Amino acid sequence: MRKKDLSGKYGPLLRRFVRHKAAVVCLFVLTALILMALLAPWITPYEPTKPTGAFSQPPTAEHILGTDKIGRDMFSRILYGMRVSLLVGLLATLISTLIGVALGLVSGYFGGAIDKAIMGFTDMVMSFPYILLVLVAAAIFQPGMWSIVLILGFVDWPGVARLVRGNVLSLRETNFVKNDLASGMPGRYILFSEILPNTIAPVLVYATSVFALSILDEAALSFLGMGVQKPTPSLGNILQGAESLSVLTDKPWLWVPAGTVIVLLVVCINFVGDALRDALDPRNAEG
Amino acid sequence: MWKYVLKKLLLVLPVLLGITVIDYLIMSLAGSPLDMMTGPRVTEGAIAARAAQWGLNQPIWVQYWNWLTEVLHGNLGFAYKSGQPVSEIIGSHLGPTLLLMGVSMALGLLIAIPAGIYSAVHRYQKRDYAVVSASFLFSSVPGFFLSLIFVYFFTVKLHLLPSSGMYTPGTGGDAWDVARHLIMPSLVLATGVAGGNIRYIRSAVLEILEMDYLRTAKAKGLGRRIVIRKHALRNALLPIITVIGMQIPTLFGGAVIVEQLFSWPGLGQVTWDAVLTRNYPVIMGVCLLSAVGVLLSNLMTDILYALADPTIKY
Numbered sequence: 001m002r003k004k005d006l007s008g009k010y011g012p013l014l015r016r017f018v019r020h021k022a023a024v025v026c027l028f029v030l031t032a033l034i035l036m037a038l039l040a041p042w043i044t045p046y047e048p049t050k051p052t053g054a055f056s057q058p059p060t061a062e063h064i065l066g067t068d069k070i071g072r073d074m075f076s077r078i079l080y081g082m083r084v085s086l087l088v089g090l091l092a093t094l095i096s097t098l099i100g101v102a103l104g105l106v107s108g109y110f111g112g113a114i115d116k117a118i119m120g121f122t123d124m125v126m127s128f129p130y131i132l133l134v135l136v137a138a139a140i141f142q143p144g145m146w147s148i149v150l151i152l153g154f155v156d157w158p159g160v161a162r163l164v165r166g167n168v169l170s171l172r173e174t175n176f177v178k179n180d181l182a183s184g185m186p187g188r189y190i191l192f193s194e195i196l197p198n199t200i201a202p203v204l205v206y207a208t209s210v211f212a213l214s215i216l217d218e219a220a221l222s223f224l225g226m227g228v229q230k231p232t233p234s235l236g237n238i239l240q241g242a243e244s245l246s247v248l249t250d251k252p253w254l255w256v257p258a259g260t261v262i263v264l265l266v267v268c269i270n271f272v273g274d275a276l277r278d279a280l281d282p283r284n285a286e287g
Numbered sequence: 288m289w290k291y292v293l294k295k296l297l298l299v300l301p302v303l304l305g306i307t308v309i310d311y312l313i314m315s316l317a318g319s320p321l322d323m324m325t326g327p328r329v330t331e332g333a334i335a336a337r338a339a340q341w342g343l344n345q346p347i348w349v350q351y352w353n354w355l356t357e358v359l360h361g362n363l364g365f366a367y368k369s370g371q372p373v374s375e376i377i378g379s380h381l382g383p384t385l386l387l388m389g390v391s392m393a394l395g396l397l398i399a400i401p402a403g404i405y406s407a408v409h410r411y412q413k414r415d416y417a418v419v420s421a422s423f424l425f426s427s428v429p430g431f432f433l434s435l436i437f438v439y440f441f442t443v444k445l446h447l448l449p450s451s452g453m454y455t456p457g458t459g460g461d462a463w464d465v466a467r468h469l470i471m472p473s474l475v476l477a478t479g480v481a482g483g484n485i486r487y488i489r490s491a492v493l494e495i496l497e498m499d500y501l502r503t504a505k506a507k508g509l510g511r512r513i514v515i516r517k518h519a520l521r522n523a524l525l526p527i528i529t530v531i532g533m534q535i536p537t538l539f540g541g542a543v544i545v546e547q548l549f550s551w552p553g554l555g556q557v558t559w560d561a562v563l564t565r566n567y568p569v570i571m572g573v574c575l576l577s578a579v580g581v582l583l584s585n586l587m588t589d590i591l592y593a594l595a596d597p598t599i600k601y
Contacts (some may be wrong), residue, residue, distance in 0.1 A: 022416070022420060120302070120305075123302065124302060124305050124306055124309065133313075135543065135558070135559070135562050136313050136314060136562060136570070137313065212427065216427075216429050219429050219431075219432075220429055220430070220431060220544055223429075223431050223544075224544065224547070236429075239431070239432065239435070242435050245443075248435060248438065248439055248443065249439070249443045252439075255435060259429070259432035259435070259436075262429055262432065263424075263427055263428050263429075263432070266427035266428075266429075267423055267424055267427040270423045270426070270427055271420075271423060274419075274423070
């Protein structure tokens with residue numbers, strides 16, 4: 001009986017998600033990649049930061065993706081790099097989503113001068129050229145993993161804030177919230193038990209795209225040398241080597257796999273997010 | 288109409304002021320250019336002299352105030368060390384950036400607009416999925432990785448295209464030469480522009496296709512082509528204007544990474560160097576320019592919107 005209830009609530013959602021075949025494939029790929037990153041120490045026998053083979057060796061049975069110019073195993077560098085990139089993406093998304101949700105809720109619920117002030121500030125942050133902000137911020141802090149997390153986290157929130165605010169504004173006009181207001185429910189209850197749960201779905205979908213973007217931004221910053229610092233590997237700083245022409249032309253194993261992993265991660269996250277959007281959209285409820 | 292424009296302009300000014308204040312604050316927090324003067328032969332006195340010369344011995348708000356009054360008098364200041372006027376530096380690098388970004392944006396939109404419309408019209412068919420998947424792929428490839436791939440194929444393997452600069456050194460740089468240098472960086476940037484916008488335009492057109500007036504048009508027995516061309520596309524103009532408006536800001540920020548990789552002599556490079564050497568006047572100049580650009584393009588979008596949509600009152 002109980003099982004049937006569950007399928008009643010999540011069944012259609014799952015069915016709508018499964019309809020996106022590409023997204024299902026992507027979910028599997030993503031899960032596999034995340035597991036590989038998490039289980040890195042058990043998958044690869046080599047340390048990512050210690051030389052374990054000959055210099056710049058092409059792929060062999062021992063080092064399936066070859067070694068870099070100081071003899072570190074590329075496969076384990078990519079696995080550990082994926083860990084760093086995923087962690088940066090996840091934390092940055094968490095921070096920006098929390099800030100965005102908090103500001104959006106306050107702005108939409110209280111309205112008036114508070115709303116004007118918060119939205120004015122949001123507009124200002126949004127009209128900064130994004131890359132400039134990130135670059136200048138990257139110069140403030142010592143470059144490194146934690147500063148990247150903070151920078152991306154504090155730069156990416158305006159989109160979430162606007163989304164949540166818009167949602168709160170339209171939820172305030174719904175009958176169930178009006179009913180709460182009329183029956184004198186405390187604001188705390190209305191905000192956290194009625195409005196917040198109803199904005200989670202769009203925020204979740206938006207967060208997937210922020211996650212994808214953060215991974216891309218981390219890669220770009222690390223590639224430029226302003227992100228995660230060597231010897232800690234990240235997908236971006238592994239690619240730094242390809243700036244030299246000899247690596248680019250003669251040693252494709254040093255840059256093609258790492259770049260491909262970034263593309264794979266980001267494409268999959270985007271596809272899953274898109275399918276989620278479809279599955280969670282109440283307008284598709286009959287499907 | 289003019290009253291509307293004026294009102295909007297007046298609203299823009301405080302925002303612009305706010306942005307410059309935040310810019311100045313962040314920049315000053317980022318570290319002083321005096322930190323860059325290190326070495327055995329640099330004495331305290333020399334640093335103090337520099338600080339006085341560049342006005343860095345004053346409190347931040349006084350520095351900001353000085354900068355602001357100079358700007359209001361039309362003077363963007365002078366770059367540290369070289370002493371070159373900031374307006375001159377920006378002026379000489381603005382052209383290449385506008386060229387690169389303009390071409391990339393046009394190329395990206397030229398792909399995105401037809402692809403988005405095509406995809407929306409063939410919703411839930413194989414062609415639609417193909418276009419949407421391509422757009423996800425486009426927006427998921429890091430620009431620098433795509434640049435590396437392009438350089439690998441077109442420069443290293445095929446010897447077709449030059450990989451750095453805007454024209455071959457030593458030659459005057461005729462249009463053909465510049466065009467050849469432009470192909471790779473603009474393709475990389477156009478891919479990013481197209482990727483994000485295909486889906487945006489697709490969903491905007493889809494929304495219009497669901498409108499009642501289109502159902503009416505179809506019910507009247509009008510042909511599919513006429514319905515889409517005459518009734519749907521005209522209304523799709525609004526979201527397309529918005530898309531173009533949203534793209535313009537990136538024109539001014541410059542594509543720092545792509546310019547860096549292809550040694551394109553644009554504002555992105557200037558910004559990068561200025562941030563690395565903490566060249567305050569140059570950073571502020573670029574920030575001011577981009578902020579003005581962003582705000583003006585927002586304003587333009589509002590105005591075009593008001594012109595294209597008769598239901599908006601101003």
